[in-house]
Amino acid sequence: MRVTDTQPRNGRLIGVIAWLVLFTMATSTYFNTFVGAAEPSLSGAIVKCLPIVALICFTLMFRNYGNSSYAGKILIGLFFSAFGDVFLTWKNDTKMFLCGMAAFGVAQLMFGVAFGTKPTNIPLGGVLSALFGVAFYYFYPGMKGIMAPAVLVYSLLITYMVWRACARTQLTSGKWTWPRLAAMIGAILFSVSDFCIGLNKFVLPIAYAQHIIMSTYYAAQLCLALSVLDKEA
Secondary structure, three states: OOOOOOOOHHHHHHHHHHHHHHHHHHHHHHHHHOOOOOOOOHHHHHHHHHHHHHHHHHHHHHOOOOOHHHHHHHHHHHHHHHHHHHHHOOOOOHHHHHHHHHHHHHHHHHHHHHHOOOOOOHHHHHHHHHHHHHHHHHHHHHOOOOHHHHHHHHHHHHHHHHHHHHHHHOHHHOOOOHHHHHHHHHHHHHHHHHHHHHHHHHHOOOOOHHHHHHHHHHHHHHHHHHHHHOOOO
């Protein structure tokens, strides 16, 4: 079933709430069952993906509510995020970690492309590039071999994604909408989650790292999925 702008508002609201409940249930199942598990497993990987699967279904259901092209790009980003989740279940395996990074890199690219190139806001892009550059410099000593160039490329992709999400929102001009604000918050939370992954892997262990990483990650993906409700996207 697809939800379009011609359907009653109450029906759309019920649909949004229903998928939010399913997303919350799936997230709770992961946190109560597998987060912090001593050994990775296929069952853990499947449960880890369930919240993203719920968001994929939500996006499919509401993709014609606003801009279907925008929703399609967000949908592709969610699909690749689910693949990334599977790979990063075995995050201590370097090859799996790199595969996960590649999948999430494609996701970041699709989200960034969805956000578009206007308004440009070059100064904001410069500031964000500097911040992400400092983070990369901080992580660099803990990287070995191919990990350094891989993280550099990934950093460029997530910087681009956050830049386009923030520039598109136009907070200071008063042209923002709630779905665009959700996209910006989602992009920022995604970067926070990835920063915590880098900090925990390359610098020093973080207490409750997986709880912090996954809570910010799931919140980020929820916000990005909700952004498809923007009729002006």
